[in-house]
Amino acid sequence: DSGVTQTPKHLITATGQRVTLRCSPRSGDLSVYWYQQSLDQGLQFLIQYYNGEERAKGNILERFSAQQFPDLHSELNLSSLELGDSALYFCASSGEWGGGYTFGSGTRLTVV
Amino acid sequence: LAKTTQPISMDSYEGQEVNITCSHNNIATNDYITWYQQFPSQGPRFIIQGYKTKVTNEVASLFIPADRKSSTLSLPRVSLSDTAVYYCLVGDIPPGGGADGLTFGKGTHLIIQP
Numbered sequence: 001d002s003g004v005t006q007t008p009k010h011l012i013t014a015t016g017q018r019v020t021l022r023c024s025p026r027s028g029d030l031s032v033y034w035y036q037q038s039l040d041q042g043l044q045f046l047i048q049y050y051n052g053e054e055r056a057k058g059n060i061l062e063r064f065s066a067q068q069f070p071d072l073h074s075e076l077n078l079s080s081l082e083l084g085d086s087a088l089y090f091c092a093s094s095g096e097w098g099g100g101y102t103f104g105s106g107t108r109l110t111v112v
Numbered sequence: 113l114a115k116t117t118q119p120i121s122m123d124s125y126e127g128q129e130v131n132i133t134c135s136h137n138n139i140a141t142n143d144y145i146t147w148y149q150q151f152p153s154q155g156p157r158f159i160i161q162g163y164k165t166k167v168t169n170e171v172a173s174l175f176i177p178a179d180r181k182s183s184t185l186s187l188p189r190v191s192l193s194d195t196a197v198y199y200c201l202v203g204d205i206p207p208g209g210g211a212d213g214l215t216f217g218k219g220t221h222l223i224i225q226p
Contacts, residue, residue: 002155002157004155035216042216042218042219043150043156043199043216044215044216045214045215045216058215090155090156092155099158099161100146100148100158101148101156101158101214102158103155103156103157104155105154105155106153106154106155108153
């Protein structure tokens with residue numbers, strides 16, 4: 001157990017639908033990151049939050065959005081889903097002074 | 113962000129020492145070097161992090177030359193369970209904010225054979 005909790009582990013949904021992925025960071029970590037990993041794209045950075053505020057944006061589509069709540073958990077919202085959105089979505093958190101990221105076990109999203 | 117270049121794949125045998133080198137020619141003064149390991153369908157796992165010279169922990173060593181334009185992850189006496197993808201990341205880790213959205217490349221697929 002890495003200390004980063006992601007739910008759900010698996011999600012199957014139809015095209016056009018909207019889903020929410022949830023992440024609880026490791027205790028004490030203020031930064032949360034979302035990554036998407038698909039077979040042909042590798043691990044792509046989507047967005048980072050630090051203590052409730054958006055800190056950095058990567059290759060996140062306009063159909064996707066995220067937020068970090070006062071208790072530091074984060075949610076990634078994916079809407080108007082397309083087949084190509086099928087991927088593993090990872091959440092990671094990090095501490096204040098390096099030590100790298102701690103990743104969760106991911107949510108496998110399948111869009112049918 | 114500093115761009116990194118790693119071999120796409122490597123193979124070795126159980127019991128051998130494996131060295132994976134990463135090039136990062138445009139590394140900035142404030143950048144750290146971090147290595148991760150990823151197994152299929154799992155999130156990457158932090159292995160080691162360094163700024164210069166040599167860093168060693170219970171699983172690996174990280175060698176960084178004086179010019180910091182490359183780094184080498186050394187895995188001693190590998191086993192079959194070390195078969196995984198290894199990523200080298202370079203970026204700033206500012207106080208008070210963690211690492212700012214470091215991008216993972218394709219990594220090095222290490223295959224260990226019996």
